[in-house]
Amino acid sequence: MTAATAVAPAPGADEDAGEVRGRSLALLRSLLRPVARRAALTAVVVVVAQLALVAGPALVAIGIDRGIPALRDGDAAPALLVAGGYALTALVAGLFTAATVRLAATVSQAVLLDLRRRVFRHTQRLSLEFHERYTSGRIISRQTSDLEALRELLDGGVTTLAASGLAMVFTAAGLALLDWRSGLVLLVAVVPGVVLTRWFQRRSQAQYRRSRTAAARVIVRFVETMTGVRAVQAFRREAQVAGVYEAEAEEYRAANAEAIRVNGVFDTGLVLIGNVTVAAVLLVGGLRVLDGGLEVGVLVAAVLYARRFFAPLAQIGMFYNSFQSATAALEKLSGLLAQEPTVPDPTRPVRLEQPRGDVCFDGVEFGYGDGPSVLPRLDLHVPAGQTVALVGETGAGKSTVAKLLARFYDPRSGAVRVDGVDLRDAEPTDLRAAMVMVTQEAYLFSGSVAANIALGRPGASPAQIERAARAVGVHDLIAALPDGYDTDVDTRGVRLSAGQRQLVSFARAFLADPAVLVLDEATSSLDIPGEQLVQEGLRTLLTGRTAVVIAHRLSTVMHADRVLVVDAGRVVEDGSPDELVAAGGRFAELHAEWQRSLHGE
Template identity: 85%
Template sequence: MTATTAPAHGATDDDGPVLPAHEVRARSLALLGSLLRPVARRAWATALVVVGAQLALVAGPALVAAGIDRGLPALRAGDAGPLLLVAGVYAAAALAAGVLTAATVRLAARVSQAVLLDLRGRVFRHTQRLSLEFHERYTSGRIISRQTSDLEALRELLDGGVTTLAASGLAMVFTATSLVLLDWRSGLVLLVAVVPGLVLTRWFQRRSQAQYRRSRTAAARVIVRFVETMTGVRAVQAFRREREVAGVYDGLAEEYRAANAEAIRVNGVFDTGLVLIGNVTLAAVLLVGGLRVLDGGLEVGVLVAAVLYARRFFAPLAQVGMFYNAFQSATAALEKLSALLAEEPTVPDPVRPVRVVRPAGDVRFDGVEFGYGAGPSVLPHLDLHVPAGQTLALVGETGAGKSTVAKLLARFYDPRAGAVRLDGVDLRDVDATDLRRAVVMVTQEAYLFSGSVRANIALGRPDASDAEVEAAARAVGVHDLVMSLPDGYATGVDTRGVRLSAGQRQLVSFARAFLADPAVLVLDEATSSLDVPGEQLVQDGLRRLLVGRTAVVIAHRLSTVMHADRVLVVADGRVAEDGSPEELVAAGGRFAALHAQWQDSLRTP
């Protein structure tokens, strides 16, 4: 994943198609505007506080000048009032500056946290709403990056970056204005010195932009390599590839180190240049003002104030330059987040949903044609009727289209042509809630979430009672297993359920499906990764689960298929054979050959 700002003529967004730069900016600004609208009052209040804080700060040197040129002479004449007044006003201004600066930090934090809370919720909800097609092409690492590093980049900008930029800009304007009003000649010297400062800042912006892109690219490569290695650590260790993988990672880490080192060098040149320009400017103001003091053309207090203003002027310029890095990072993050939120589900909710409250489970594929994305057709033309209560098994070679049938039935995808119907209603018109209750899929990977066994069984019905959860577990034969765990149904399982064996996790997923009580159950290779003891346990639970409901079973193991009412042999997306297991064995076709191979494997010692 490479995070860069939009190119001049367009943006290649890894979250979507290539878009012109102005469209990317418009989309990002629209997102930012929608986030800021609810907190607009607090944002304006923050802006007013920033202005107040900078006015209080910029008053200091002018009050020093008044104290030296007005208060001290009055004190020598025996009148301490003017000096005490100036001192009191100075103390009040300093106190106000401190209070307002602290208020700025708090108000900015409230605004930024409100915005980030809104955005984080939007990203999570929208990502869940997107279709399976999106999640199959959009890696989990990129989604994690949106919720972590991209939101963190926006947090850094909103928490302090925007207020720092505003405060720095106002400080420079107020400082220059105050000095010009106090002594226009000293102000002219300061304004002349702004030119090399701006040139240096522009140089820094261009160089830092290039370094930022290089650093972000290098960081992304390191993260991707790390995630891939840790995800596939079993394969790495199984093939003893630790040294080679570490060598590749070390090379990527060295690129990242070199990019950061160059970025630090650029920052060093910028900081050093600003210090040099600031010191030369200070010397020029002091020299010109000092000569005028000697000639009597300038008061000493004004000279002191001019020096103080000159010292303060270039510090905000450095902050503006440093803000550019945070701005680039936040801009890139906002572009990616807006692209993610602009994604539309390829399986949209129906405009006029049809309620199917008590589905019978009658399934039809009417002239279904389907292909993934813009690819070739996986199912050229499929007509299929599965009566309510029938168990249908799909067998065939890998890539024949079996899992595609399951995904269409669960409405993870919509067909290009034709329709998939439940009780005569096109799935595209079925109310989404009713569809999720009516059709449940159990896959090869029995995914368990961190939490208790009970919570995992009750995933489809969180409001189920303990008795109902236990009844579901008993129905598929997993109750005794659960009770053997340390805390029974309250036993926690680690992420992905790694404290349980594959067969145990599959039984828990069967209990989950049983409790959900769907009219149509889709089993996609649910027993393919089990050993023989585990398979037997799961097969017993599977037979209990299938009673009284329509089932579409995809399996390579014929031990699962032989219990089906009907078998379809699928080849190249078409139905090659259709009949009961016994009929197809007797017919001597493809299924008979598979059955013979299976019988031979059982006889092999």
């Protein structure tokens, strides 16, 4: 198998923890590099804010021990200076804390915008092979819950960690400078606090990973159920599907409940340790005040510092929750961004400026992923302007030929060429302009009918859009809609029938005016009146261009210049429809069955 057709591993598959961590850190560095200056400024602001906050208890000590005695002696200057200093530090702390929030939000939103763009653009760039095995629910989970986890971390988690760590360091340093004995009491109290925090980290790590996995499963189940809701309702499987969803939702609830329980134990333990520490500082310091070994103001400051010390520790513990959640999310996102297209752009693209549409399959061998060959060897030449129809049983390889021609996949060996240019070397924009594929599912985006037709040629005028609609026989249908061409079709075209959506997709293809047109079961969703309506338009659409038509309905096939009967990836019959009917082979049998169905036999 060539590198072009190798299937890239799923995110996290066959990778050790070191590789995943290194990949995630590399992604994080690339995201932070453009905002490095703002991040550095945020760090400086955090330091100033914490210094201003820690200065408060020290000023209280000075005010009690120096300002009040001086005021009693008639000197108000020390008390006023302390009061002014306290007000100033409070103002600085408030302003710089607010600035921290704004700067952190600016940095986080810039990072998240960059990451959203990367994920969206990269996901679009990935080949069809990736999207066929990576469910839409998982992709949506990357864009929603995983990015939300990172947002929670970046918006306040990082600055909270920095502020909390600095607050603890500055608080301990301030207390040690005021009274080292009270500092020793605080140091002893840190030990059970650290032990409790470490216990919390170990337990929360497992719980948050369980919660993230359960959340992803709920999202995937919901998206897949809503996407396939027609099948669910058609087979009356609502109760069964609801049961599966409720089980996964219950797992998510249980994971969150356990995480909340762990948080409750952690918070309660920290409050207990903090209160005991305050009591110990007050007891030891109070005895020393009675003996004259400690000033009252210093005791008050020591109590204030002790009370402040454990609050940041709780915030650090909560940050660990966000950190674990964001780490798991970053691993998934980096895994997605590490995926490489299995259909890469050419390094030296060849232009297709005026394509004629001469198609050649030269010794093409192909299979999906590591599976067996679907096309053992295909040699096929379709001259420019010829319409070729492929018929055969389901699984014969007809749609595979269409996907290779549209370059959704690359062959394992051999080459698919247009006008002598290997599709792997063709300039991608030129190739997409020269080649249009209309599939069985005519996907319409939310918006107007006109906008959906104009997808074939962005910037087309209303007259050009109407001309394309008239050409394929859909103008009268559109004109009868409430707002005509401006009628909103809603997501997936739910306001139009399957046949009507297919007619709109034909108009889109006609407006694109490609040199090569591929129709993969494009008329299968049309009823008999709808099929009769579109046949004339379809002949107009096929005129003057190379066309490869895959269809089970012979009404479409009979208009082809040439028919290929495909069996197990090989062409077993090749000729005009009349020639193959006269030959009495497999196509003749299909033709006879079709004739009998028309006459109701």
